[in-house]
Each structure stands twice: as C-alpha cells, then as structure tokens.
Amino acid sequence: MKNFxxxxxxxxxxxxxxxxxxxxxxxxxxxxxxxxxxxNPLVAYRAMWVGAFGSSNALAExxxxxxxxxxxxxxxxxxxxxxxxxxxxxGQMIIGALxxxxxxxxxxxxxxxxxxxxxMVAGFFxxxxxxxxxxxxxxxxxxxxxxxxxxxxxxAVQLMxxxxxxxMIDPNQAELLSKIPQTARLPEAYHLARWLPTRLHxxxxxxxxxxxxxxxxxxxxxxxxxxxxxxxxxDASRYGGIRVRRQxxxxxxxxxxxxxxxxxxxxxxLNYRMITDGSPTGFTGSAGFNxxxxxxxxxxxxxxxxxxxxxFGALLxxxxxxxxxxxxxxxxxxxxxxxxxxxVVSSALWQEARQRKRRIAEVRDDSPPPSEPDxxxxxxxx
Amino acid sequence: MSxxxxxSFERQxxxxxxxxxxxxxxxxxxxxxxxxxxxxxxxxxxLLGENGAGKSTLMKILYGLYHPDEGEIFINGSPxxxxxxxxxxxxxIGMIHQHFMLVDSLTVAENIALGLPSSRGLLxxxxxxxxxxxxxxxxxxxxxxxxxxxWQLAVGQRQRVEILKALYRGADLLxxxxxxxxxxxxxxxxxxxTIRQMTEEKHSIIxxxxxxxxxxxxxxxxxxxxxxxxxxxxxxxxxxxxxxARMMVGQEIVxxxxxxxxxxxxxxxxxxxVHAQSDRETPALRGVDLQIFxxxxxxxAGVSGNGQAELAQVVTGLRPATQGxxxxxxxxxxxxxxxxxIRCGLAYIPEERMRDGMVQDFNISENIILRDHNKxxxxxxxxxxxxxxxxFTDRLIDLFHIKTPSRETPARNLSGGNIQKVVLARELSRxxxxxxxxxxxxxxxxxxxxxxxxxxxxxxxxxAAILLISEDLDEILALSDRVAVVYEGRIMGxxxxxxxxxxxxxxxxxxxxxx
Numbered sequence: 001m002k003n004f005x006x007x008x009x010x011x012x013x014x015x016x017x018x019x020x021x022x023x024x025x026x027x028x029x030x031x032x033x034x035x036x037x038x039x040n041p042l043v044a045y046r047a048m049w050v051g052a053f054g055s056s057n058a059l060a061e062x063x064x065x066x067x068x069x070x071x072x073x074x075x076x077x078x079x080x081x082x083x084x085x086x087x088x089x090x091g092q093m094i095i096g097a098l099x100x101x102x103x104x105x106x107x108x109x110x111x112x113x114x115x116x117x118x119x120m121v122a123g124f125f126x127x128x129x130x131x132x133x134x135x136x137x138x139x140x141x142x143x144x145x146x147x148x149x150x151x152x153x154x155x156a157v158q159l160m161x162x163x164x165x166x167x168m169i170d171p172n173q174a175e176l177l178s179k180i181p182q183t184a185r186l187p188e189a190y191h192l193a194r195w196l197p198t199r200l201h202x203x204x205x206x207x208x209x210x211x212x213x214x215x216x217x218x219x220x221x222x223x224x225x226x227x228x229x230x231x232x233x234x235d236a237s238r239y240g241g242i243r244v245r246r247q248x249x250x251x252x253x254x255x256x257x258x259x260x261x262x263x264x265x266x267x268x269x270l271n272y273r274m275i276t277d278g279s280p281t282g283f284t285g286s287a288g289f290n291x292x293x294x295x296x297x298x299x300x301x302x303x304x305x306x307x308x309x310x311x312f313g314a315l316l317x318x319x320x321x322x323x324x325x326x327x328x329x330x331x332x333x334x335x336x337x338x339x340x341x342x343x344v345v346s347s348a349l350w351q352e353a354r355q356r357k358r359r360i361a362e363v364r365d366d367s368p369p370p371s372e373p374d375x376x377x378x379x380x381x382x
Numbered sequence: 383m384s385x386x387x388x389x390s391f392e393r394q395x396x397x398x399x400x401x402x403x404x405x406x407x408x409x410x411x412x413x414x415x416x417x418x419x420x421x422x423x424x425x426x427x428x429l430l431g432e433n434g435a436g437k438s439t440l441m442k443i444l445y446g447l448y449h450p451d452e453g454e455i456f457i458n459g460s461p462x463x464x465x466x467x468x469x470x471x472x473x474x475i476g477m478i479h480q481h482f483m484l485v486d487s488l489t490v491a492e493n494i495a496l497g498l499p500s501s502r503g504l505l506x507x508x509x510x511x512x513x514x515x516x517x518x519x520x521x522x523x524x525x526x527x528x529x530x531x532x533w534q535l536a537v538g539q540r541q542r543v544e545i546l547k548a549l550y551r552g553a554d555l556l557x558x559x560x561x562x563x564x565x566x567x568x569x570x571x572x573x574x575x576t577i578r579q580m581t582e583e584k585h586s587i588i589x590x591x592x593x594x595x596x597x598x599x600x601x602x603x604x605x606x607x608x609x610x611x612x613x614x615x616x617x618x619x620x621x622x623x624x625x626x627a628r629m630m631v632g633q634e635i636v637x638x639x640x641x642x643x644x645x646x647x648x649x650x651x652x653x654x655x656v657h658a659q660s661d662r663e664t665p666a667l668r669g670v671d672l673q674i675f676x677x678x679x680x681x682x683a684g685v686s687g688n689g690q691a692e693l694a695q696v697v698t699g700l701r702p703a704t705q706g707x708x709x710x711x712x713x714x715x716x717x718x719x720x721x722x723x724i725r726c727g728l729a730y731i732p733e734e735r736m737r738d739g740m741v742q743d744f745n746i747s748e749n750i751i752l753r754d755h756n757k758x759x760x761x762x763x764x765x766x767x768x769x770x771x772x773x774f775t776d777r778l779i780d781l782f783h784i785k786t787p788s789r790e791t792p793a794r795n796l797s798g799g800n801i802q803k804v805v806l807a808r809e810l811s812r813x814x815x816x817x818x819x820x821x822x823x824x825x826x827x828x829x830x831x832x833x834x835x836x837x838x839x840x841x842x843x844x845x846a847a848i849l850l851i852s853e854d855l856d857e858i859l860a861l862s863d864r865v866a867v868v869y870e871g872r873i874m875g876x877x878x879x880x881x882x883x884x885x886x887x888x889x890x891x892x893x894x895x896x897x
Contacts (some may be wrong), residue, residue, distance in 0.1 A: 233741045241719070
C-alpha cells in the first residue's frame, strides 16, 4: 500500500492533479472561514455547486463566463511560453471591444455575418495593437513588460471611460441626466447566435476552436517553435539564427490579439453594447487577470486551458450564487477566489520542484559516474 | 582588541584544515575526483587551474554550498560537517566571492552588521559595529569609512568591505575566489599587502586564481587542479611559471595525429582588422587579421580571456564588430544577422554549449532542428513536419552514437558528452563549409574527446575550413595545420604545425615575441 502511494506520488500524472488538489485545499480553507461567519459550509458550497451546474441555465452561465477566460488564457499561453509576462489582458480586451463596437456602430449597414466577422477581426487587431506596444518596448528598449502592460491597462480604462461618456455614448443616455457610460445597442442582425432561453452564445465555439488552433500554432508550426525556443533559452535561440526580439513582439502581439477578440465576443455575444460602471474592471469583470490564472491552471497548454476556464467560470458563477443564497458578504467571495488563485499558482511552483527532483533522479539512474583512470599525475613530467 | 576577540566564540582557531578525498559529481560531469587539499595557519595556499578544473566546486564544498559525494573535511585533525555557509562561518571560514555580496544602498557598517545579532537586542548597534570595523580596518590596512554607502565605493574598496565582513565574523581562514580579477594593478598591489598582513596575524588564506605571476608572488604552496583531479601540490618557491602552466594545461589524452597534409583550397573565412568589445565594454579584439583556407584546421591558442570567445562570436554574428570586416567566401558578412551567416554554411560549436548550443527544455529532435527549423525538409509553409524531423533525428542518434533513451528526451537529461554529440550532430550534418569550434572537448571524458577530434579531422578531409579555439595547448598542437596565437585581442603570430613548438607558442601566449 505504502509503495503504491509512493508510486502515485512520484508519477508524472500526479502533477496534473496538483492544481485540482490546490483548488480543493483553497475551498477547504474557505470552509473554515465560512464557519467563522456562522454559515454552514455544506450549505454554502451546495449553493455554489447548484449555481454553477444545477440547471441548464446555470451551466450556460458558467460557460458564458468561461469564454473570455479561455480566450485570454490562450493568449497568455503564447506569451508566457515566450517568457513574456503579459498582465495587460484587461487593457487589450478593452481596446479590442472598443474597436469591435465602433465597427458595428459606425460602419454602414452590411449583412450581419460579414459585420460580425469583421468586428471580430477589428477586436483581434485592436488587442494586437495594444499588446504590440509593450512588446515593442520590451524587445527594443528593454522596458519591463509587467510594468508597461499594467500601465497600458490604466490607459485603456481611461480611453474607454472617455469614449463611452463622450464620443461613443448612447444617444439616449446623452439626453438623460444619469449618463450611464454605455454605447448604443448593436442592431439585432449583428448578434452572435444564442441557445435560447439561456445566454449561451456561439462565442464558445470560436473559443474552443481557437484553443485547437493555438495548440497547432505552438507545437506544430515554426512560429510556435521559435516562440517556445525564445522562452526557454534566448541565447541558444539567437545562436540558432532566430530573431529573438521579433518573437517577443509577436508573442505579446498575439497575446493581446486574443484578449481583444475576447472583448469583441463579449460585445457581440453577450452585451450587444459596450457598457462599464466606471471602475477599472467595470467592463472586463477582471477577465484579463483571471485569464492569467486560467492559463496557469491549465499548465500553459492551450488544451488544458479549456477545462481550466470551465472550472474558473464555474467558480465565479457559483460564488455569486453562493453569495445570494447563503448571504455571505461579497468580500468573502472575493477572498475565496483569491485563495484559489494563490493556491493554484503556488502549486505550479511545487510542480516545478517535483519535476526538477524527477529530473535529477533520472539522471542519476541514467548515467553512472564516468569511470576514469587516474593517470593525470603521470603525464605532468613530460 | 578584546572586543574583536569576544566575537570569535569559544572555538579553536583553525591551525590546520584538510579536505580529504573529496569527490563531487554533477549530472554527466565529474567536478572533483578524490581531491586532497590542506592549508595551515599563516599560510597562503594557492589553488590553480583552468576554468572548469574544479576549483570553485571544491571551495563551495568547503564553504557549505555544495555537499561532497565522498570525502571528509578535518579541522585541526578532527572531522567536521559543513552543511551550510552558516556552519562554515561558525567554524571560522570566510569566503570572498568573485561577485560581491553587498547591498549597494546600505552603508559599510550596515552591510557588515547584516545578519548578525545586535548587542542591543532589538535596537541596532551600528556605532559598535563601526568602531569594531575601524579597529579591524586599521589592523589589516583595509581602510574604508564605515559610514560610506557601498555604491559610493570603488571596486577595490568594496572588496575590502567583503574581507572586513568575513574578519568581523571571526574568520580564521579566508577563501579568495579570483580576487584580483576585478582590480586595477595598483589595487592589486594594495591587496597583496593586505594578504601579507593577514598571514602575519596567523590567518589561513586559500587563493584561487589562474594568474600565474600572482600565485608565485603571494603563495607559499600551490595546488594545481585539472579536470577535477589534483595534479600536484608543491612549495611555490621551487616552481617557475613554466612548470605551473604545464601542470595546468597538461597532457591527458592521446591526441590524434595529422596524418595527411592539408588539401588547402580557397580562402573560406577572412578577418580583416577586426575590433570588438567585451561584455564589459572594454576592448576585447584590437585588430585581428586571420585567413582560414578550405581543408585546414587553424588552431587559436591563447590564455583564457584574450579575446577568443569574442572572436568566435564576431565571426558567427553574435557580437558586433566595432571595426574591420569579416569575409565569408569573399562576401562581406560583417554585421549580418546570425541567421544569414548560418545560411552561408557556417557551423559553430559554442564554448558555452549548455547555454548557447542547446535549449535544455527542448527534446533532442527539437534541438537538432535549432538551426534549420523553418527550412525544407523540416518545415513546409510554416508547419513543422514532425515525422521527417523524427526520422532525421533517429538517423543522427545512430550515426553520432548519442546515448539517450529516445529522441523525445529533454536535452537537460543528457550527459555533457552526449550534449556535445548532439551539437556536433546538428552542426556537422549541415555539410558545413566553415566550422568554428570553441573549446569543443572541454569537460568531456576521453572517449567523447576523441570522438570530437576525429569528427573535426573528418571535416577537414571533406574540405571544411576549421577554426579550432582551445585553451588546451596539446589539443591545438595535435590538430592544427597552423597555430595562431592570440594575446590581448591581437594575433601575436601564426606558426605552421612543424614550427609550433610548445616553447614558442607558450612565449607568444604570454605576449613575448621569441626573437
């Protein structure tokens, strides 16, 4: 039995379960916090479960929440594989959404499918542009991308506030005193297909298909090869004739493009207009940040990001319903999400340590110490 | 004075420290093999050896940073266990690293106090520290202002702070890891004086260096390491520079012989008055002129750090030339991207093969295509053809006798020799017209070394132009049709194989013209 457990513990496949274990541990600590709040954790987590999976509508909401996480997570897979830390998903998503919305609102009438397709492209390029700027700054001026992408988030938020309160404001809102920062609604013909009566929209298909596309990109194309090579070892990449700086720009550009696409899909699939509440995450709902966690949870593998995004979608939707039903303070829900994030991210470190240990063990088994005759001393007197 | 001593706890002074039979293995590398070393109070014992000879490993073991696989450490005859630098410090061992471990934004006194308990409990006792520091400084001639910030100090002064830090912690034995590498000549003189002071106070000093004249000037005994083994230990008094140099580079493996005269063809690689800077932005190459013909091996001999690494990088496009030209088959390739130079048929076996030659986290297949990943037959329209790549990799694994569980094995799991074989397989299978091989056999065992040598000779037969850069003089002399000697970024001379005697090359390496 002990041997059996040790074997499981040492196997590679166990690594895959570690994020799940980490998430469960976070929920366990959440349970203790719930007890202090005087709430029965079983009741609360049941509410969470039902809220996330309990009905077809709940499931649909979970998936709807998962779509932007998956798309942004895919972009993160690309940039993190190049060792470029993109914290700018928020801003890239906003710019993508702005571009897509503007396209739908201001371009003369065209067939719906064409507008949708071109709006997606607009969102893609909007995000790509917003990602390419820090990418360029990092590659050619050595500006830390963590800093610059965060700054680009702040700029994007203010741009959004400006446009939604000013030039792009809904004409109806402009006449009212309330002046909610939102654009006009997109015409019916431009909406992505939905599975009524739920809010589940066709964006989920786009996202899942793109997950496979990113998988192909990373592991079956020369571009993906270059991106991974640069991430693993820029010196060797340069030696191999790869233009390292260019890959850094491309990685951040693509990463931003996926976030921009997430923004566009959010508009055309869900909101049908761009709307914010004035807070920095008013439009995105922190998807730009949660997407990073999603990607890490999925092991930075595009196909791993699919279940990971589903899990986080469920967590977010379920936590809301838990809050409604068991009346826990909203701060608790935020704390619970934070706990899961911290646990999952730290499990990645643990995973790495385990891999290193395995590697050392493998090497020990593979190569017996070179046996060498002790002849060094003899030849000195030549 | 009593203050200072009160800090050195109630333990014995180190009168005699011995390392016995120390063996340390890293994956694929035998860093130390049954090494003995000892040092007595009041003595400077120099530890001499080439890069990668195992000096640093041995000292890291003594300082508790590594743990030996075999062997023991004795202080005054009784065995001790050194599990961490803390243990080492408590036993009275101090180490001055090549790269200083100081906090720039703190003062000298603050740096010295860092990590020590305060005599006032939770309150700092920096005035006490300053006073003691000044006392120590006066005693050993290590003048620094305890109130000065580290960032204000010159390199030589920072080193004094490091030494003071160790002395303050009661170190009887100091390990100095290439201490003079960063100093100006004047600072070196002052530093030597400090060492003399310390030995007079009965401190033991281990002096790591590969600068022969310093070793001769300062040490009483010298131990030479080569390839992880102790070659010899002897009193410095009886040694000449020459003896030491021979022990350092030494001969170890049977070298192949050039059996056929070179089938010299056209000029493949030409350097005209090439200048380049080092990473520290000091001039590394100052006007190199060199021609390499098809079908010959030109050996570049020289003491480490005379511009060899920079020369290889300039040729391969990894480092810009600040002046001059690099011509490949008559075409000016100066300042071209590495990728463009690769396309001219240049193969490069880099000195830092783990860092430059390999992506450790890639498997063997992925490493094999590092140079040509986007070219036919490995890729079509931007997609990798995994099946073709796999077949090709399997063929190379076979052909080059690479020992690996499979082509899917990550490169980092291979031994040093096999990693070099993967590099060779990749570079030589491209039918290179020019080969730059930098330290191609460093750190390899005998079998792998012979393999590397034979591969190079085979390429010579095939008509490649080969630049062989090595610090192993025997390797150079055995393999080269012509020997070029580099000194301070210039070619001191080029000798034909038959004229290249050890003595002549050695003098040129030291910057002396024999005539």
